[in-house]
Amino acid sequence: MLKQRLSLGKYFGIGLYVHWTFGLLLAFVAFQSWEGGLAEVAFSIVIVLSVFLCVTLHEYGHSLAARRFGIGTVDITLLPIGGVARLERMPRVPWKELVVAVAGPAVNVVIASVLLVVLLTMLGSEMFAGLMVDTGAAMVGSESVVAESEAVTTPAMAEAAAEMEDASLFGPIGILSYVYTLALINVALVIFNMIPAFPMDGGRVLRSVLAMMMSYAKATYIASRIGLVCAAIMAVMWFAGDQQSPVPVLIAMFIAYAGMSEAKQVEVTEAVRGLVARDVMIQNPPSVSMDTPLATISQTWQSSSVAAMPVVSLAGTVVGILRLSTVSSSIQNGVDPATTAGQMADHDATIVRQHDSLEDVLPTLARNERQLAVVDASGQLVGLLDLDSLRIRAALG
Missing domain, CATH: 1.10.287 (Helix Hairpins)
Known part of the structure; x- marks a missing residue:
């Protein structure tokens, strides 16, 4: 998912991204409103973009609240179903998690409140303008008030009064409709997010209360x-x-x-609370040199049961991880047998130091990272962290 995103910049030191499927949402909204004409399509898209601006602010609310507790945010991604802020970790203290969880909906409460004030102000102005037009139209119909020389302007005033009476305050397109719709959506976001459905905000509030x-x-x-x-x-x-x-x-x-x-x-x-990588790692794991060709790797792997091997340089430092699935797909796709491990390795794979806390490491891992190279202070390979057997190894200790 992370490789299918478009960067929208960095704000408050946190990268903001939008997933490519967001375009499908805009296309769907345009299709749904197409019968109303281009104006309605444009209005609907503006509403969607405005809603996701509110969602973005919502996620930054979570992120900035977490920052107050010393917890960073990896990034924020906008998806068709909403936004996701990837915190480095959730606060372990229940009341802190409660604050972080509530911070997002609190942003929407503020937005909704501001919009409602704007809406009421606009309504007051609209009603005042309507009253003035109605008064002018009434004066047109009174011969005792309007002089004959002033009657030239009365048809326009009468027409304006009629239009004012027929106009819908909350028509499908217009600034009042925009503010009204966005205010209601922010109220709905607050209510929806507070549903106790973990891992939504309401679910995290529930978890934090239970954890007390x-x-x-x-x-x-x-x-x-x-x-x-x-x-x-x-x-x-x-x-x-x-x-x-x-x-x-x-x-x-x-x-x-x-x-x-x-x-x-x-x-x-x-x-694994309180444990470091060295406590549960596989010691002296099999590894492969970065200049080893694919033909040799496939033969070596036939005598190994691990799903991934660290790739090391000639100096013995870890430069990446090579997964069995990558080797298998390379063979099936007819990759040149002379292709080296260094060329096939995942050089972006997480490398763990032997004294790193597992509580800090685990929440930061990508979903496909199940085997991690463990190194010492000089980057030399000392072990392999296998997440699939992690709990069993922790129990052995």
């Missing part, structure tokens, strides 16, 4: 299960409804998947 009364792992487990129930209800409501927009069911799928994934991650993190 029980263990963090148990609180996460309960919150994730409640999130599953909420996701199931959302999916049922979508299937029972008009099913015009796929967004609700996509959000339900995200809640179910992300909630269970984080619950599993917390379970592992809690199991």
Whole structure:
């Protein structure tokens, strides 16, 4: 997913990205409003972009609140179903997680409040203008008030009064409609985000409250299960409804998947709390030199059971990780047998130092990183961290 994003810049020191599928959302919105003409299409797209500006501010609310507790944010990504702020980690202290979770919806409360003030101000001005036009039209109909020489202007005033009476204050297109719609959407965002569906904001609030009364792992487990129930209800409501927009069911799928994934991650993190990489690593793991050709690598791997091998330089320093899946696909695709391990290695793979805390390392890993090279202070290979057997090795210690 991270390689399919467009950078929108860096704000408050945090990179902002938009996923390519966001374009599909704009196309869908344009298609839905096409019958209303180009003006309605443009208005609908402006509404969507404005909503996602509010979503962006929402995510920055989380990020800046986390920064107050010394927790950085990797980046923020906008998806068709909303925004995702990747924090380096969630606060372990329940009340701090509560603050971070509430900070996002609090931004939407502020936005909604400002928009409602603007809306009421505009409504007051509109009503005043309408009153003046109505007064002018009434004067046109009174012979005792309007002189004959002034009657030239009365048809225009009468027409303006008629248009004012027929006009819809909240028509499909217009500044009042824009402010009104955006205010309502921000209110809806606050209500929706506070649904106790982990890992949404409301679910994190629930987890933080539960964690004040029980263990963090148990609180996460309960919150994730409640999130599953909420996701199931959302999916049922979508299937029972008009099913015009796929967004609700996509959000339900995200809640179910992300909630269970984080619950599993917390379970592992809690199991290795207080441990460093050296405590659970595979010592003296197999490795491959960066100049080893593919033909030799395939033969070497037949006698090894690991799913990935560290790739080392001639000096013994780790330069990347080579996965068995990469070797297999290279052979199947007919890659030149002379291709070296250095050419096939993932040079962006995370490299862990032997004294790094596992609590800090695990939350920062990409989803496909299951085996990590462990090095000493000079970058020399000393072990392999296998996430698939991590909990078992932690129990052995």
